[in-house]
Amino acid sequence: MINQIRRDEMFDFDFNSGEPIYRQVAEQIEEAIINGSFPEGTQIPSTTEISNQFHINPATVLKGMNMLVANGLIEKKRGVGMFVVQGAQETVKGARRATFFEKEIQTLVKQAKSLSISETELLKMISKGYEQ
Template identity: 40%
Template sequence: MILNPDSIKPLYLQIAEWLENEILNGNLKEDERIYSQYQLAEMFNINPATAAKGLNLLAEENIVYKKRGLGMFVALDARKSILSKHRNLKLGPMIQELIGEAKRLAVSEDELILLIQRAAKESGGDGK
């Protein structure tokens, strides 16, 4: 991922999201040491304080934790926490919109479930 300085999303949030994606993709594992603010600053050519803000955000969310004198490490349930957060932040609003549209179109809950299962099968999912 390349940070986008022109984005309306602050750089520290982009750093936090990049680290979350590294955890989700398995590139950073539980209890593994992660990049320091200085390493992140060098990697992305940003101010170390900006990188630190992204790291601190993840620490506040218990996705990473500090070991005094050793740096930051991936928390034990980090992947699970990130998945839950993404489900709530991304899928929640989409589902609410889908339910609203289904109501406007007089689609019953059972019909909606069948439509979702069919779409999942067609996209290679298992429909569960």
């Protein structure tokens, strides 16, 4: 059995959010994969552990985990548990980079154009942001 999940370190569910809990489960496991809390090849907490500790319906937790299985990030080992697959960290980062470009960068460029900010000016602003 995995050590008891530490609420303050791993998961932080917002039960008042408009985002479904199963998606929060999937996103928070993805985040733990990215930041190394769940390294590739290691076992993640079971559906039962998460559902018991956070008082979430096991079917809801399983739905979030099944999303990650479908995306090739974790795998089920019958009778043993769920494990992070090799390459999962880069897969998550790649998907998040694509989303970042679509949602953030394209919006930023559109807004910069509407404010008549040139590409050069925008790049300077971004560089300044990295320096701060």
